[in-house]
Amino acid sequence: MADVKMVSLTIEGRPVTVPDGMSILEAAKTAGVLIPHYCYHPGLPVAGVCRMCLVEVEKFPKLAPACATSVGEGQVVHVHSPKALEARKGVLEFLLINHPLDCPICDQAGECELQDYTFAEGRADSRYREPKRFNPVEDFGGDVLYVQNRCILCTRCVRFMSDVAQEPVLNVSERGDRAFIGKAEGHDLTNPWAGNVVDLCPVGALLSKDFLNRARAWELDRAPTVCTGCSQGCNAVAETRDNVVVRLKPRANDQVNQYYMCEVGRQGYREFNRRDRADQPLVRRGNALAIAEWDDAIASAARALSGRRLVVLASPNLSNEALFLLERMLVAVDGAGVFRLERGVEAPLPGAPDLALRNERAANATAARLLGFTETEAVGSSLGDGDALLIVGDQLDGIGSADLDRASSIVYVGTALPASLEARAVVVLPITNIVEEEGTLTNLRGRVQRFLQAKAAPGVARPTWYVLADLLAAVGGDGRFFMPAEVFAALAATHASFAGLDYEALGLRGLPLVESGTPADTAEVTA
Amino acid sequence: MGYPHPSHPRETPILSKYFGDPEARTLSGWRARGGYEALEKALNTDPQELQTVVKDSGLRGRGGAGFPTGMKWSFMKPDGKTHYLCCNADESEPGTFKDREIMRWTPHGLVEGVALAAHTIYAQTAYIYIRGEFTEPYARVCAAVEEAYAAGILGPNAMGSGKHVDVHVHRGAGAYICGEETALMNSLEGRRGNPRIKPPFPAVAGLFGKPTTINNVETLATVPYIIKNGAEWYKQFGRPDNPKSIGTKLFSVCGNISRPGNYEVALGFPFKDFLYDLCGGPLEGREIKAVIPGGSSVPILTREEAEGAVMDYEGMVAAGTMLGSGGVIVFDDRQDMVRQIARLTRFYAHESCAQCTQCREGTAWITRIMERIRDGQGTAEDLDTLVAISDGMSGKTICVLSDSCATPVMSGLKKFRHEFEAKIAANKSVVTVPGAFRASAA
Numbered sequence: 001m002a003d004v005k006m007v008s009l010t011i012e013g014r015p016v017t018v019p020d021g022m023s024i025l026e027a028a029k030t031a032g033v034l035i036p037h038y039c040y041h042p043g044l045p046v047a048g049v050c051r052m053c054l055v056e057v058e059k060f061p062k063l064a065p066a067c068a069t070s071v072g073e074g075q076v077v078h079v080h081s082p083k084a085l086e087a088r089k090g091v092l093e094f095l096l097i098n099h100p101l102d103c104p105i106c107d108q109a110g111e112c113e114l115q116d117y118t119f120a121e122g123r124a125d126s127r128y129r130e131p132k133r134f135n136p137v138e139d140f141g142g143d144v145l146y147v148q149n150r151c152i153l154c155t156r157c158v159r160f161m162s163d164v165a166q167e168p169v170l171n172v173s174e175r176g177d178r179a180f181i182g183k184a185e186g187h188d189l190t191n192p193w194a195g196n197v198v199d200l201c202p203v204g205a206l207l208s209k210d211f212l213n214r215a216r217a218w219e220l221d222r223a224p225t226v227c228t229g230c231s232q233g234c235n236a237v238a239e240t241r242d243n244v245v246v247r248l249k250p251r252a253n254d255q256v257n258q259y260y261m262c263e264v265g266r267q268g269y270r271e272f273n274r275r276d277r278a279d280q281p282l283v284r285r286g287n288a289l290a291i292a293e294w295d296d297a298i299a300s301a302a303r304a305l306s307g308r309r310l311v312v313l314a315s316p317n318l319s320n321e322a323l324f325l326l327e328r329m330l331v332a333v334d335g336a337g338v339f340r341l342e343r344g345v346e347a348p349l350p351g352a353p354d355l356a357l358r359n360e361r362a363a364n365a366t367a368a369r370l371l372g373f374t375e376t377e378a379v380g381s382s383l384g385d386g387d388a389l390l391i392v393g394d395q396l397d398g399i400g401s402a403d404l405d406r407a408s409s410i411v412y413v414g415t416a417l418p419a420s421l422e423a424r425a426v427v428v429l430p431i432t433n434i435v436e437e438e439g440t441l442t443n444l445r446g447r448v449q450r451f452l453q454a455k456a457a458p459g460v461a462r463p464t465w466y467v468l469a470d471l472l473a474a475v476g477g478d479g480r481f482f483m484p485a486e487v488f489a490a491l492a493a494t495h496a497s498f499a500g501l502d503y504e505a506l507g508l509r510g511l512p513l514v515e516s517g518t519p520a521d522t523a524e525v526t527a
Numbered sequence: 528m529g530y531p532h533p534s535h536p537r538e539t540p541i542l543s544k545y546f547g548d549p550e551a552r553t554l555s556g557w558r559a560r561g562g563y564e565a566l567e568k569a570l571n572t573d574p575q576e577l578q579t580v581v582k583d584s585g586l587r588g589r590g591g592a593g594f595p596t597g598m599k600w601s602f603m604k605p606d607g608k609t610h611y612l613c614c615n616a617d618e619s620e621p622g623t624f625k626d627r628e629i630m631r632w633t634p635h636g637l638v639e640g641v642a643l644a645a646h647t648i649y650a651q652t653a654y655i656y657i658r659g660e661f662t663e664p665y666a667r668v669c670a671a672v673e674e675a676y677a678a679g680i681l682g683p684n685a686m687g688s689g690k691h692v693d694v695h696v697h698r699g700a701g702a703y704i705c706g707e708e709t710a711l712m713n714s715l716e717g718r719r720g721n722p723r724i725k726p727p728f729p730a731v732a733g734l735f736g737k738p739t740t741i742n743n744v745e746t747l748a749t750v751p752y753i754i755k756n757g758a759e760w761y762k763q764f765g766r767p768d769n770p771k772s773i774g775t776k777l778f779s780v781c782g783n784i785s786r787p788g789n790y791e792v793a794l795g796f797p798f799k800d801f802l803y804d805l806c807g808g809p810l811e812g813r814e815i816k817a818v819i820p821g822g823s824s825v826p827i828l829t830r831e832e833a834e835g836a837v838m839d840y841e842g843m844v845a846a847g848t849m850l851g852s853g854g855v856i857v858f859d860d861r862q863d864m865v866r867q868i869a870r871l872t873r874f875y876a877h878e879s880c881a882q883c884t885q886c887r888e889g890t891a892w893i894t895r896i897m898e899r900i901r902d903g904q905g906t907a908e909d910l911d912t913l914v915a916i917s918d919g920m921s922g923k924t925i926c927v928l929s930d931s932c933a934t935p936v937m938s939g940l941k942k943f944r945h946e947f948e949a950k951i952a953a954n955k956s957v958v959t960v961p962g963a964f965r966a967s968a969a
Contacts, residue, residue, distance in 0.1 A: 048724040049882040051923055062922050068724045090919030094888035127912045130895040153881060172719065172881060175702070177891035179881030 009075040024077055025053055025066035035079050036088060036117045038095075038202050039154040040067035043259045043352075045163050050154050052117070054087045055079050063087050085121060092122040098133045098177065099203075100149045108204030110217030114152065133177060141188020143195050143209050143263065148180050151205035157181060157197035164260070164351030165193045181205070192347040192357055196260045199249055208247070210267070215241040223454035224251055224508050226441050228317045228363035228434055229265035230344075232356060233443030235509065236261060238269070238435045238454035245269045245435060245455065253509050256447060260349060262357040271433070272455070278417045278430035279459020289428060294460065298467075301427040302474035304409040308388045310335030311407070313379055315393030316362035318464060319439030320448065321487035323364065324494070325468035325479070326392060327371040332477035337373040338382045340394065341365055358444060363434075367442040370497050379403045393431070393464065396420055413467055429471075430461035437463035439484045440506065442513065448501055449510030530628060531788050535805045539764060539775045542748055543791040546632045552667060554674040557635035563680060565751035569643045570688035574605070577647040581750060583758035585765075585773030590615055590743030591822060591852040593840045596750075602730035603648035603740055610650035611734040613715070613741040614641050616657040616664070617699050617706040620822035621874060623854030625777035626744035628789050630657070630664035633748065634671035640747035642681060642692045643754060648740045652693045656711050659701035669696050703878035707926045708741045709733075710880065721880045722926035745777055765839065766795025772839030776853055780806050783813060783859035794839035798846075801838060802857070813859040817943070821851020823871050824931035826938035827864075848938075864943040865950055868935050869897035875932035886929035889920040893936055905951040913940060 005020040014031040025035050026042070038050035048068035055066045058076040063084060066077075078084060095114060103109040135148035155172060158181065162168035169189060173182030183189070189197070198208045220239040227234040227248065234257035236248045248269045250261035281297030282289035292300070312326050316339045330337050341362055348356035365375070376382055380403030383389060389407035396418040404410065404424055412418075412425040415433045431437075435454040442448050457463075465487050473479030481487045485503040492498045500514045530547035534540050545551035551560055569577055582597025603610055614637070618626040629637060637655070645653040655672075657665045672694050675681045685692040697715055699705045705714045709723035712734045733739025753761045765773045772794040778801070781787045785807030792801065802808060802815065809815050818833040819825060826848040828836065836846035843850040858867060876890035893916050896909050917933035924930075940947060 046724070047882075048925065049884070051884050054923060065724075087919070087923055090923075091884050094884045094892070094919065097888055097892055127908075127915065128892065129906075129909075130892070130899070152884070153887065175704075175881050176876050176879040177881070177887055179887060 007071045007073050009071050009073070009077065011077045012079050018071055020071070022071050023067055024055060024057070024064065024069050024071055024075075027071045028066065028077070028079065033079055035066045036113075036121065037067055038113060038152060039156060041156050041159075041200060041259070043164065044156060044159040044200075047155055047159065050091065050152065052088055052091050054084055054091070056081045056084045088117075088121050089123055092118050093126060093128075095152050096122070096126060097128040097130075098149070099152070100132065102150075106147075106150065106204040107207050107212060108150075108201075108217075112204060113202035135180060138183070139209075140183055140206070142190045143266075144189045144198060145207045145209050145212065146181060146183075147205050147207060150203050151181060152203055153179055153181070154202060155181075156200040156202070157206055160197055160200055161189075161191070161194070164196075164349060165191050166350040167191045169194075170197070192262045192264065193260060193349045195263050195266050196250070199259070199261075211247050214246050215239075220246065221454070223435070223452045225435055225451040225454060226363065226443075226449050227261060227265040227268060228441070229262070229268045229361065230358040231360040231362060231365055231444035232257065232358050233363060233441055233447060233449055233510075234261050234265055235449065236265065238272070240435075240455045243455045245272045251508075255509065256443065256445075256449075257355055258352045260352060260355065262347060262349070264344075264357055264361075272435045274416055274433075276416050277458045277461065278415060278428055279457075279461050281430060281460070282417075282425075282428035284426050289422070289425065294462070294470075297427055297429055298470045298474050301411045301429060301471055304411050304426045305388045305390055305471075306333065306475055308386055308408060309384060311379075311383050311387050311389050312337040312373075313389060313391045313394050314339050314368060314373055315395075316341055316360075316365040316368045317434065318364060318368075318393050319434075319437070319451075319484075320364065320367045320442055320491060320498070321439045321465040321484050322392065322468055323367050323371050323373070324487060324491040325465060325472050325481075326390075327373075328477050328479075329390075329468070329472050329475060330372070332472065332475055335387075336382060337368075337371075338376040338379065339365070339368045339373045340377070340379070340399075341375055354445070360444065363443070364441045366444055366446060370442070371495065380406055383407055391421070392468070413464070413471075415461070429467050430459065431464040431467050432457040432461050436461070437465070437484075439463075439465060440488060440503070443510075446497075446513035447510045448498070448506055448513060450503070450506050450508060530632065532786055535790065537796075537800070537805060538791050539793045540791050541752055541775050542629060542633070542636070542745065542777060543789060546628055546789065548632065551633055552635070552671070554635060554671070554678055557633070561755070562635050562751075563639055563686070565755040566639045566643050566680070567686050567688075569751075569754050570646055570686055570690050570692075574647045574649055577643075577754065580758050581647070581753060584753045584761040585758075585770065586746065586749060586753060586761065587772070587774075587840065588743055589745035589749070589776060589853070591620065591824075591849075593850065596742065596746055599730070599740060599742070600644070600648050603650075603738060605649050606738075609652075609737045610648055611737055611739040612641065612645040612648055612650045612653035613708070613711065613729075613734060613739055614653065614655040614744060614747055615706060615708065615711060615741055616655050616661070616668070616744045617711060618661070618744070618852075619658055619703040619706045620824065620852045620854055621871070622779065622781055622819060622856040623822045623852040624779045624781075625789055625853060627661060627664050629744050629748050629777075630661065630668050632667075634664075634667040635675070636748045636751065637668065637744055638671045638675050638681070638694060640750045641694055642675075642685065643750055644740070644742060644747055645692050645694075646685075646690055650740070651691045652695070654715055654734070655694065655696045656705070656715055657696060657698050658706075659699045665696070665698055672696055702880075703874075704880045704926070704928060707928070710926070711741070712739065719880075721882050722928075724925055749774065764793040766793075766837070769795060769839060769841055771841055776838070776850075778838070778853040778855050780855045780857065782855075782857035783810055783815070783862065784808070784857040785810055792838065795842065796838045798836040798838050798842075799834040802833065802855075806857075809857070809859050813861065815857055816860045816862060817858040817864065819854075819856040819858075819935070820846075821849050822854035823856065823874070824927070824934055825849040825851040826934055827868075827942060829942050832942075863901075864939055864946045865897065865901050868939040869894065869901045871935045872897050872932055875928060879928055879932075883924035883929060885920045886924050886932070889916050889929060890932045892916055893920075893932060897936070900947060900950050903950060903954050904956065905947070905954055907951055909951070910940065910944070910947060
């Protein structure tokens with residue numbers, strides 16, 4: 001982007017230099033000034049209709065919409081001048097005349113842009129004395145509910161469906177103050193990406209049926225995570241209330257998922273709240289599994305796995321750190337690593353580059369392959385008679401008992417004990433799920449991304465990397481790790497494809513693998 | 528001839544010369560009256576030269592804004608790109624019905640102007656966008672276009688000139704906002720008729736994203752006369768002391784007036800003479816109270832103001848209003864101005880495209896207050912609120928529909944405030960104001 005002409009201007013007294021053609025609104029962001037707006041969204045075509053981002057530009061005859069006005073050399077922009085503030089105060093009053101003041105029962109309260117800007121710039125009272133307009137709530141199909149009374153007609157949802165999802169199901173129907181968001185006759189919001197309209201809606205007009213009345217926004221704790229629904233690796237936020245994940249929302253990353261997340265990913269949060277969790281280490285005593293201390297359980301597991309050929313069945317949803325420790329274990333003892341991969345129909349989001357619900361429905365198959373694990377359909381075919389089987393994180397759906405019966409001893413490291421293992425496992429080591437630990441994942445484009453812990457683990461379950469480090473040490477490997485960052489550092493030092501990567505430097509948006517068998521996305525976006 | 532009344536001797540009938548003459552509707556009749564001579568001449572003339580003639584003539588847009596036509600056309604360069612000409616025949620401004628008569632009586636005059644303009648702006652294709660309710664004008668224009676194609680006036684070799692000119696007639700579905708030029712283009716493209724953000728202006732990216740010129744029916748119908756007779760000829764119309772307003776203009780007169788109808792006068796005509804001499808003044812025993820001189824979007828004049836006004840762009844601005852589309856609405860002393868203004872705001876509230884917040888909500892809010900005052904339920908605070916809403920609605924939206932709604936309210940409040948106050952004073956009902964327990968009141 002060397003040839004882009006740069007333009008210098010002043011916004012709220014702060015000098016900024018930005019590429020020519022940028023909007024005043026985006027330029028202001030670089031100066032740390034947020035110009036209030038509703039219809040503008042960086043991922044959508046500019047509409048310029050809410051008129052909330054009106055600012056005063058010196059020498060302009062009228063106030064200018066910051067979203068639809070390009071920067072100009074030497075411009076002087078006043079965001080908080082009396083004239084601009086008065087105009088925005090007017091817009092807020094207009095938006096509120098028919099808007100129900102039902103914030104106490106509105107899901108959007110606490111994360112509502114109408115609420116926020118009204119508190120920041122609006123009038124304390126309304127001059128509206130007429131009855132408010134009333135319209136019924138409409139089910140838009142999919143996971144979306146339309147509360148027409150709260151709609152401010154910013155048309156973000158309409159533009160998302162027509163320009164990004166490219167399935168123009170939504171429209172503006174009627175005119176004047178009778179206008180509302182209409183849905184095409186006979187169509188529902190069943191597009192796999194339709195749920196994004198709920199996030200895009202700046203007010204409480206489009207709501208998730210799944211999240212409806214579940215929690216108030218201010219009661220939620222939030223942690224950055226990475227969706228494990230497929231190999232795209234969409235950046236997400238896990239929101240919890242009382243240690244229960246109540247929803248996943250997309251976290252913007254223009255290298256991976258823009259501002260979006262698919263329905264499969266969103267609904268994946270339920271898995272994190274399973275009630276049937278393994279929360280104590282178990283060791284087989286006679287016919288039954290009995291609760292054991294961690295140290296005893298680790299020692300028992302090491303005994304069960306030693307002295308035979310080892311087959312590791314690893315989940316492709318395990319972190320890079322966990323997979324690395326397993327790979328080390330396979331170096332310490334003779335054996336093979338395999339993983340199973342669920343596949344589904346690919347569902348691209350047409351308006352976003354290289355973004356799709358991928359057919360590989362696991363988050364880390366890339367790292368599993370890089371670290372030498374082989375994909376297999378049937379575990380039995382990789383098991384020889386008398387082999388020890390270490391299962392880590394795999395749910396074992398669809399695996400027949402005949403496959404498992406070939407193993408001489410089975411150690412299960414997982415979040416919930418599958419029924420087929422209750423009679424077969426020698427040791428069960430309970431681990432945390434992805435929102436209960438921290439670590440890194442590698443997506444299909446070779447982007448290594450960090451996720452952080454969002455909730456506490458049940459019982460005495462331990463982070464996967466922690467359990468595997470102990471187990472590695474117990475079988476005679478070098479397992480002295482006290483932080484996931486240390487595991488990652490060892491991974492980067494051991495494997496060329498991860499070379500040069502630093503845990504902290506990954507930040508929350510990740511970095512591409514320097515050299516790998518997968519195409520690295522090294523293109524830097526300077527927008 | 529004049530229609531529905533005979534031409535007044537003080538009129539200058541150029542466009543309206545054949546109003547009421549059914550023969551002028553046909554191709555042969557139009558040719559017998561000198562029609563298509565200008566087009567033939569133009570098709571064999573370099574567009575640049577034609578642009579210069581129109582520029583020199585001083586013709587300004589007759590749709591309401593008064594933008595110099597020649598300058599608008601000069602934005603279109605011979606750049607080899609696809610250009611389009613749009614004819615705005617979506618005449619929907621309340622009180623305006625001049626284009627309707629042009630299309631009813633002289634459709635060939637319009638077709639000629641459209642074809643001529645298309646050639647002048649380097650366009651092969653022109654669209655005439657006709658208001659949906661105009662059933663007769665639509666039929667007349669369609670018939671004229673058909674005749675013109677059959678006679679080889681339009682088509683791949685227009686009038687044997689080797690130039691290709693296509694004219695398509697498109698019928699709107701009856702939205703006022705589709706008369707706004709960019710909304711018209713959206714509508715023509717099959718989209719919702721919402722005005723577009725400018726820039727880009729139509730001359731850069733208009734219809735189907737291509738450079739487009741859009742002109743009003745009256746403007747386009749005038750051009751052939753200028754090409755035929757020259758810029759100097761056209762300049763004789765107008766008042767000598769104002770070179771900025773040149774030519775004749777059609778005025779549609781309606782309301783409480785003796786002889787409503789269309790009148791064509793040279794710009795600079797005294798408004799008082801127009802109202803009392805040409806239009807016959809108020810009805811028997813009545814007195815004019817107020818006049819909207821240029822379609823419902825322009826400020827209302829009191830009788831005194833109207834009588835002192837001059838009918839051209841600058842004269843109307845001097846009188847505190849605008850020439851607009853030339854739709855003159857006359858109110859006599861029987862009229863309740865609150866009721867009249869409430870009726871206007873209801874129209875705008877109904878027609879707002881709902882894009883911009885101020886317009887969508889403001890037009891409806893103003894209407895509710897106006898109708899409450901009209902119905903004797905107004906309060907003193909309403910008048911301040913009306914001013915505040917109007918302020919908040921003006922100059923802040925994509926198009927000017929919002930301003931158009933605020934204008935009659937603002938000017939009405941300024942000039943007829945006593946009528947509002949009388950209605951409010953007569954409000955004897957106990958009104959429970961929902962906002963009585965406001966924080967500021969505590």
